Structure formats: C-alpha cells, structure tokens
Amino acid sequence: MALDHSDRLNSLGFAKPPAETRVVVAMSGGVDSSVVAAMLAEEGYDVVGVTLQLYDHGAALAKKGACCAGLDIHDARRVAEEMNFPHYVLDYENIFKDAVIDEFADSYLAGATPVPCIRCNERVKFKDLLETARDLDADCMATGHYIQRKMGPHGAELHCAADAARDQSYFLFSTTQAQLDFLRFPLGHLPSKDATRALAAKYGLSVADKPDSQDICFVPNGNYAAVIEKLRPGAADPGEIVHADGRVLGQHEGVIHYTIGQRRGLGIGGLEEPLYVVKLDVENRRVIVGPKDMLATRTVPVREINWLGDEPLGARKEWQVAVKVRSTRPPRDAVIRPRADGTAEVELLTAEEGVSPGQACVFYDSDGSRILGGGWIWRG
Structure with a gap:
C-alpha cells in the first residue's frame, strides 16, 4: 500500500519523497551551483546537472575566472561524477550570441550601459534552459543564485538573500511569476559565502576553493571595448x-x-x-x-517592466516602493507611476547620480526585502 505523503512537503516544496522529485540543477562549474547539486543529491533527490556552453569553447579553455568556460564545464562534470548523478552539456552558443552578446554590443554602440547577466538569466537560463528542464520531466529547476523564494498568501514571492553582500536580486528582477513557480534557490538563506564553501568542503567537492568569477563571461579582463570592436568593426x-x-x-x-x-x-x-x-x-x-551636479537625476523612465506584486501594476496610480538603479547601491525610496502604454515613470525621492540608459531599475517593497520586479532605464 502506497504511503500518503500529501500532508508533508519535502525541502523543495513537493508532497512526495525526494527520490520521486526530479530537479534539474543549472551548473556553471563554480562552487555555488556545485554545492546546490551536491546538497540535493545528498538529500536523495533525483538530480540532473545541466551546464550550458555559451561561447567559443577553444577561447574559453584558456580563460579562468568566468562562468561556463571550458574549464568550468570540466569542473561541473567532475562534481556530477563525485556525487553520482547524470550531467549534460548543452550547446547554447547561437542562442547566447543572438539573445545576449549582440544586444550587449548594440547597446554600447547606442551609448547605453547594458547588464548582460540579466539578459542571460531572462532569455537563456530561465527561458530555454527552464524549458529543457520541463522536457526532462523535472519538477523544478534549482540554481546557485543568492536570492530567496518564499511562499506568500498569493503564491511564490522573490526576496533578497539573507547575506546582503551576496544578494543577486538586481540581476533577477525579470524573473516572471511562472518561472518563479518552477525555480528553487537553495543558497538564498545562507549567512555568507563562507557557509557555502564550508558545505563544498563537507561534500568533498573538488571546486571547494575555486575563486569566484568576476568578469562577464564573454568579456576577458573586463575589457568591453575590445570585445565590441571585435563584434562591430569600426565601433x-x-x-x-x-x-x-x-x-x-x-x-x-x-x-x-x-x-x-x-x-x-x-x-x-x-x-x-x-x-x-x-x-x-x-x-x-x-x-x-x-560638473558632478549634472549627474543628479530624480526622474527615471522605465520600460519592459516585469511586475511581481500581488495586485496588477496598473491597479494604482502610484506605488510607494524602494528602487535600485545600480547593482551596488542600496534601495532608495521612490514612487512608481504606471503609464497606459506599459511603461512607467519612477520618481526618486532623493536624487541619484549616474543613472544610465541600459541599466535596470529594480523595485522592492518599502522595507527593501521583497522584489516587486523592475524595468529597463531608457531615455524617455
């Protein structure tokens, strides 16, 4: 006779044993996603590791310190072998070029300051890879991002990581409600990166001491201009x-x-x-x-808005929120005024310097904990 597990949820929120819960883990080859995969494998989940090859493999092999390079694919595969779960490498090179790299180059040429990591999450990892996870009959997909998914009265909510220094909410604002229902972020509650590395050591992972990636993966040494000149001769x-x-x-x-x-x-x-x-x-x-005072801005026009609030964005004329206009800045008090065409005007209660087209404007609730979505800054 089958046991009734309906009254007990496992750690990923499903009313069935871990062994009957398939989870695809997006593995970059770094310590964060490796720990997620190892943790879930140890808990008894049916783990499938997937790594994306996003750009030229030959060039990638020689470059350390960036995600999804040839060396990182090797590291992800080793972790899968160490923890005894299947691992697949998917060639997403063309998708990545069309969805991320080309827009990055064109945005720079247009005088904007793009954030390709957001576009990669939005258009590749949480779109095509998420669909692949569904094709593999997964119950959910887990990543190593530092952000928290919490259940609220209206469903899954996105909240900042427990460790403010590692919080990646700015880069994940475009996660839709449907994606959030399918995603899991097992590291978001950890107090520090040291705690993640301690888990990697506990599981005996070969990547336990691997340094964090610093650069955008396809921009060696942070030299944007060299990459753009190569992509767009004469730029x-x-x-x-x-x-x-x-x-x-x-x-x-x-x-x-x-x-x-x-x-x-x-x-x-x-x-x-x-x-x-x-x-x-x-x-x-x-x-x-x-002079510096010319950089001060209080009005920020945003478009391509993703809204994660409990009510529709257009349900109110104004929303009292907090916003980030740069990933490195704390949320600041602001007012969102939605427009009929789907765009919005954000009024900063205190002027910010260096607000740049191409950057994201991310919305938080008034205490700065829950992510309510965001949009892309444009000239207006």
Missing part, C-alpha cells in the same frame, strides 16, 4: 570630448570607451573643476562632460 571611431557649455576639451578614441558618471581616464587633465561623463552623443561621436 571605436574617434570624436570630440565636449563640455556641457559647448567647449571642445579634447579628442577620444571611441564613445564605447566611456560610461555615464565616469571621471577617471578622460584624458582632459589640467582643468580646475573635476569633470564627469554626463551624456554620450553617439550620433555625433561626442562625449559630453560636466
């Missing part, structure tokens, strides 16, 4: 550095070398006042500079 055409008052202060070697808010490396020394990049005029190949 680094020279032009003028112009003061906001109209004075030509110097020459530059391509707008793609500059970002909004940049102060160092402008090549226009000898001036009395410190100057910052306040605008990129791509059409005229001009870098506009000015």
Whole structure:
C-alpha cells in the first residue's frame, strides 16, 4: 500500500519523497551551483546537472575566472561524477550570441550601459534552459543564485538573500511569476559565502576553493571595448570630448570607451573643476562632460517592466516602493507611476547620480526585502 505523503512537503516544496522529485540543477562549474547539486543529491533527490556552453569553447579553455568556460564545464562534470548523478552539456552558443552578446554590443554602440547577466538569466537560463528542464520531466529547476523564494498568501514571492553582500536580486528582477513557480534557490538563506564553501568542503567537492568569477563571461579582463570592436568593426571611431557649455576639451578614441558618471581616464587633465561623463552623443561621436551636479537625476523612465506584486501594476496610480538603479547601491525610496502604454515613470525621492540608459531599475517593497520586479532605464 502506497504511503500518503500529501500532508508533508519535502525541502523543495513537493508532497512526495525526494527520490520521486526530479530537479534539474543549472551548473556553471563554480562552487555555488556545485554545492546546490551536491546538497540535493545528498538529500536523495533525483538530480540532473545541466551546464550550458555559451561561447567559443577553444577561447574559453584558456580563460579562468568566468562562468561556463571550458574549464568550468570540466569542473561541473567532475562534481556530477563525485556525487553520482547524470550531467549534460548543452550547446547554447547561437542562442547566447543572438539573445545576449549582440544586444550587449548594440547597446554600447547606442551609448547605453547594458547588464548582460540579466539578459542571460531572462532569455537563456530561465527561458530555454527552464524549458529543457520541463522536457526532462523535472519538477523544478534549482540554481546557485543568492536570492530567496518564499511562499506568500498569493503564491511564490522573490526576496533578497539573507547575506546582503551576496544578494543577486538586481540581476533577477525579470524573473516572471511562472518561472518563479518552477525555480528553487537553495543558497538564498545562507549567512555568507563562507557557509557555502564550508558545505563544498563537507561534500568533498573538488571546486571547494575555486575563486569566484568576476568578469562577464564573454568579456576577458573586463575589457568591453575590445570585445565590441571585435563584434562591430569600426565601433571605436574617434570624436570630440565636449563640455556641457559647448567647449571642445579634447579628442577620444571611441564613445564605447566611456560610461555615464565616469571621471577617471578622460584624458582632459589640467582643468580646475573635476569633470564627469554626463551624456554620450553617439550620433555625433561626442562625449559630453560636466560638473558632478549634472549627474543628479530624480526622474527615471522605465520600460519592459516585469511586475511581481500581488495586485496588477496598473491597479494604482502610484506605488510607494524602494528602487535600485545600480547593482551596488542600496534601495532608495521612490514612487512608481504606471503609464497606459506599459511603461512607467519612477520618481526618486532623493536624487541619484549616474543613472544610465541600459541599466535596470529594480523595485522592492518599502522595507527593501521583497522584489516587486523592475524595468529597463531608457531615455524617455
């Protein structure tokens, strides 16, 4: 006679034993996703590891410190062997180029400052890979992201990680409700990265001491301009550095070398006042500079909004929230005013500096814990 497990949920939230619960783990080859896979395997789940090959394998093999490279595929496979669960490598190179790399290059050429990691989560990992997990008859998909999924009165909610220093909510704002229902984030409650490494050591994983990746995976050494010049020959055409008052202060070697808010490396020394990049005029190949107070912004237009609130975004004329306009900044008090066309205007109660088109504006509840979604900053 079969046992009735309906009154008991397992650690992933299903009313059946772990052995009958299939979970696909997105494995980058790093310590975080490796610990997730090992933890779930040890708990007795039916774990299937999947690693994505996202860009040129030959070039990747020589490059350490970035996710999804050749060395990382090898590391993910080793963890699967150590913990005795199946592991697959999927070639997503074309999907990744079309969905992430090309837009990254075009955004930079348009004077924006893109965040490709968000697009990768949105268009590759939580879209195509998630569909692959469903095709494999998985009950859910788990990742090594530092974020928490909690059950609320209206269903699954997205909350910040317990460790604020590791929180990845800024990069996951575009996770939809349907995706959130299928996803699990087993590391979000951990107090620190040291706790993750301690688990890796406990499971005897070969990646326990592997360093964290720092760069965007397809941008070696953080050299964006070199990647864009390779993808878009002629992208680094020279032009003028112009003061906001109209004075030509110097020459530059391509707008793609500059970002909004940049102060160092402008090549226009000898001036009395410190100057910052306040605008990129791509059409005229001009870098506009000015004093710091020109960077202050209170009105932020956003589009491509993903909303995770309990009520529809358009149910109210205004929402009192907190927002992040950069991943490294704490949430600040703001008001969202939805528009009929699906965009919104965000008013920051305190002006922020360096708000840049192409970055994300992520919405949080007033105490900064729950993620209510977000959108992409544009010029308006």
